[in-house]
Amino acid sequence: MFHGTFSFFITYLLFSSTFATTDPPSDEDDSCGIIDALPYIVVGGGALMFGGPAALGYLGFTTKGIAAKSIAAIMMKIGAHINGGGVAAGGVVSTLQSLGAKAGASALGGLGAKGGYYYHKYFVCEKNKKSTSKDAH
Template identity: 50%
Template structure:
């Protein structure tokens, strides 16, 4: 594995973990609850309609709100870092392929 790949994978992992809380806030999953009129509010409304008026524990909406309120758990941080590392590796691979042409 080359230095460029290591840098890309590391940057992807660190960047994803650092930006996850920002992305949750932008979507409306905040530390004080779901923001009115946000994407999160729309997701919560759809989930409630689909589940007869409530949001099911363990659902995507519940998990995202939990992360927005309390931050990412260790497992979620690892998953986000893994996804970011994969994205970094993919971008690095694409850049190398484009650079060859």
Template identity: 45%
Template structure:
């Protein structure tokens, strides 16, 4: 069986649209999932949950910094996002990362 140029173009267009849909869906899904994931690991609106992954991260950060968690550290940024939600920049970063990963997955599959 021989494929014509129009067959290849149609196939390429479909793959392009599927990849675009994956990128958009991945970006939107990541933005929706981020607050849920933050809560699940222990970064909540009322503070870090005792016994959680977040509390273990905070303890490790405190030990590494001589007893306190440094402002601007990963733990501090995640707690801020858990307490107040994602900032505009964080939302853009999460959407970009989710979209990129979904797009790569669509190209691989």
């Protein structure tokens, strides 16, 4: 099971990250290519793939439902109070419960991979662009 999931995850990372950028590279020396983002993608995907189900279980979103007297139960109570007695479909609580019930390691891995890519794109690359533009002037 683990080997199949892990190979699916690596294949997903390679194919999804290859087509993730639509912007043509503006400068080849800016270290913002997909190869430079790959460590961020792997770390983000791996962290959520392996740590995500455990974190959801710790919060109270289990495969059997929301655990009593947990953070998830408090979130559900607040959400039901705000919505007049029911939890909104597609909301935070229902989405987290869906992920917790399915123990969606591959879904969480995909989200983590995208998060790692966007972290690299918007924080690391922008920091490099700002520092090189200050050095040029």
